[in-house]
Amino acid sequence: MNRPIRTVSIFCMFLFLALMVNVTYLQFWHAEELNEDPLNARVAEDAFSRQRGEILTGEGRDQIILARSEEYDDRYKYLRVYPKPRLYAHITGFLTLGTQTGVESTQNEVLSGEDDRLFVTRLIDLAQNQNNKGGNVLLTLDPEAQQAAYDALLETVGPEGEGSVVAIEPKTGRILAMVSLPTYDPNELATHEFEESEETYNRLDDDEQEPLVNRATQTRLFPGSTFKVVTAAAAIEDGLYSADDQVPSGATWQTPGTTGPDNVIDNEGRFGCSPAEVSFATAMAQSCNTAFAKMAVELGPEKMRDQAESFGFNSDYLLDLQPQAQSVYPTSVEGVDGESEELNDAQTAQTGFGQFEVQATPLQMAMVVAALGNRGSLMRPYLVDEIQSAEVETLETTEPEKIRDAVSPTTADQVTELMVETVDNGTAFPAAIPGVSVAGxxxxxxxxxxxxxxxxxxxxxxxxxxxxxxxxxxxxxxxGKEIAGGQLGGPIAKAVMEAVLDD
Incomplete structure (x- = not known):
C-alpha cells in the first residue's frame, strides 16, 4: 500500500473511532441529560404526544382536577388543560413545548410516566401496545381554603394589587392554601399554537407586576412587626424574659452608637408603649417597636440569628416547588474597610422588629407561626400528598417530617399567650373568630x-x-388603600382559618 493511501486509511480509521466514541458518549453517558433538556425538541414533542397524568387536590367527592391532558386532533395528540387556571396557576405551573414550571416541573417524571415507581404500569402499557400513561399527583391543598384565600386577597388588593397567602397544617406541614396575585391563565401558555404561547409568555414576563412570580415562595420582603414573634421567642427561650415580665419600652429610643433623628425608633403613635417599662403582653399587643428593639440588642445578633434559623431562615425547606427565595436574617454586614463584620447594636435593634436586612417570604412566616402552633416543633412544609398510577392506585404517600424543635413547648406556649392577647386586646383584633381562640x-x-x-x-x-x-x-x-397589616391582612387570615375550621 502506497503512502498516500495508507495516510487516508489511518485518517478514516480515526474518524470512525471518533464517531464511535461520540455515539457511545451520547447514548450512554449523556443520554439522561439530553432527555431532560427542555430544549430537546424530540423529547418535548413526545411529552405532548402521550397522556400525561393529572394533578389533583381535595378528598373524596370534593376532589378536583387541576391539570389534565385531553385528546387533541393534531400532530401532538394531547393538549394540557387547566380547569381552574387562575386559582391554582402558581401551584400547577404550566407545560409548553420548551418550558415546565411549578408541579408540572418538579413532578415531571411522575406525570410523564418515566418515574421508576411507574415501571409496572409501563410494562403493562407495552404489553398491551398502548402509549405510556403518566401517573397522577395528589396535592395537599384544601379547595375551600384555597378559594377563601384567593377571594379574600383579591377583594382586598383589587385586580391591580399584589400579595400572597399561605396556610399550613401545623402538626404535619401540609400546605392547605397558597395564593399569589396577580395571577395568570396557564391555558394560554399550554396551547399548541406555539407562536401565540411564546408571545403570551413574553408579555407576562415583561409585565411590571410579574404575574409569573409565585410571591408565596419567590418574593421576600421586610416582615416588619410579624418578626416580633421571633424576637419574643428568642428572649423567652434564652431566659431573658418570660411572658409575665415587664420589659423595657419607651416612647422613643436613639439606637446605640448613632445620632440624629433618622436613627430614632418610635412606636408610630401607640401611646401604650410610652412608659419606660410595659408588660410583655402590652409590648406584643400594642406592637411596641422600642421594646423589641431593646430586646434584640440585649440578646445580641448571634442569638437572634440562631432563633431565626431555627424557624427556617437562611435555608430552603419546600422541595415541591422551585425555584424559591431564601428568607434571610443577615449573617454579616460590610464594614467601613470593606471586610465582613457582625451586626452592630443599631442594626440589631432594627432586626428586632423585622427591618434592616431581615427578609422573609410568606411561606417562611407561615412556617414560623406553624411551629409556634405546634408547640415549638417545625415540620417540613410539603405540597405533594400522594403519587398515584394512572389507575389511581396509591404508589407513595408523603409522611410528615419534623425538621427540628424551633423552640421548647414552654416557650411556644408563652409566645402563643402573647399572640392571643394581641388578637383579644391588641392590633390583631380583625382576625378574631367568635368561639375560637386565635393567636395573631x-x-x-x-x-x-x-x-x-x-x-x-x-x-x-x-x-x-x-x-x-x-x-x-x-x-x-x-x-387606593392605606396599607396596614391588621386592617387588610387580618380579615384575609380570618377567612382562611374559618374555611379550614368549618371544613
Missing part, C-alpha cells in the same frame, strides 16, 4: 424608600391551644 400578629413594614407605602403582613393560627391551621398574609400593593 400584625406587621406594617417600611420599604426604606421615602414616599412609597409600606408592606402589610399578618400571621396567625387557630385554635390557639390545638392549632389546625397557621396562616401568613403578605400585601405588597393595594392601590
Amino acid at each position: 400578629k400584625t406587621g406594617t413594614a417600611q420599604r426604606g424608600v421615602e414616599g412609597l407605602p409600606p408592606y402589610g403582613w399578618f400571621v396567625s393560627f387557630a385554635p390557639a391551644d390545638d392549632a389546625e391551621v397557621a396562616v401568613a398574609v403578605m400585601i405588597q400593593e393595594a392601590p
Whole structure:
C-alpha cells in the first residue's frame, strides 16, 4: 500500500473511532441529560404526544382536577388543560413545548410516566401496545381554603394589587392554601399554537407586576412587626424574659452608637408603649417597636440569628416547588474597610422588629407561626400528598417530617399567650373568630424608600391551644388603600382559618 493511501486509511480509521466514541458518549453517558433538556425538541414533542397524568387536590367527592391532558386532533395528540387556571396557576405551573414550571416541573417524571415507581404500569402499557400513561399527583391543598384565600386577597388588593397567602397544617406541614396575585391563565401558555404561547409568555414576563412570580415562595420582603414573634421567642427561650415580665419600652429610643433623628425608633403613635417599662403582653399587643428593639440588642445578633434559623431562615425547606427565595436574617454586614463584620447594636435593634436586612417570604412566616402552633416543633412544609398510577392506585404517600424543635413547648406556649392577647386586646383584633381562640400578629413594614407605602403582613393560627391551621398574609400593593397589616391582612387570615375550621 502506497503512502498516500495508507495516510487516508489511518485518517478514516480515526474518524470512525471518533464517531464511535461520540455515539457511545451520547447514548450512554449523556443520554439522561439530553432527555431532560427542555430544549430537546424530540423529547418535548413526545411529552405532548402521550397522556400525561393529572394533578389533583381535595378528598373524596370534593376532589378536583387541576391539570389534565385531553385528546387533541393534531400532530401532538394531547393538549394540557387547566380547569381552574387562575386559582391554582402558581401551584400547577404550566407545560409548553420548551418550558415546565411549578408541579408540572418538579413532578415531571411522575406525570410523564418515566418515574421508576411507574415501571409496572409501563410494562403493562407495552404489553398491551398502548402509549405510556403518566401517573397522577395528589396535592395537599384544601379547595375551600384555597378559594377563601384567593377571594379574600383579591377583594382586598383589587385586580391591580399584589400579595400572597399561605396556610399550613401545623402538626404535619401540609400546605392547605397558597395564593399569589396577580395571577395568570396557564391555558394560554399550554396551547399548541406555539407562536401565540411564546408571545403570551413574553408579555407576562415583561409585565411590571410579574404575574409569573409565585410571591408565596419567590418574593421576600421586610416582615416588619410579624418578626416580633421571633424576637419574643428568642428572649423567652434564652431566659431573658418570660411572658409575665415587664420589659423595657419607651416612647422613643436613639439606637446605640448613632445620632440624629433618622436613627430614632418610635412606636408610630401607640401611646401604650410610652412608659419606660410595659408588660410583655402590652409590648406584643400594642406592637411596641422600642421594646423589641431593646430586646434584640440585649440578646445580641448571634442569638437572634440562631432563633431565626431555627424557624427556617437562611435555608430552603419546600422541595415541591422551585425555584424559591431564601428568607434571610443577615449573617454579616460590610464594614467601613470593606471586610465582613457582625451586626452592630443599631442594626440589631432594627432586626428586632423585622427591618434592616431581615427578609422573609410568606411561606417562611407561615412556617414560623406553624411551629409556634405546634408547640415549638417545625415540620417540613410539603405540597405533594400522594403519587398515584394512572389507575389511581396509591404508589407513595408523603409522611410528615419534623425538621427540628424551633423552640421548647414552654416557650411556644408563652409566645402563643402573647399572640392571643394581641388578637383579644391588641392590633390583631380583625382576625378574631367568635368561639375560637386565635393567636395573631400584625406587621406594617417600611420599604426604606421615602414616599412609597409600606408592606402589610399578618400571621396567625387557630385554635390557639390545638392549632389546625397557621396562616401568613403578605400585601405588597393595594392601590387606593392605606396599607396596614391588621386592617387588610387580618380579615384575609380570618377567612382562611374559618374555611379550614368549618371544613
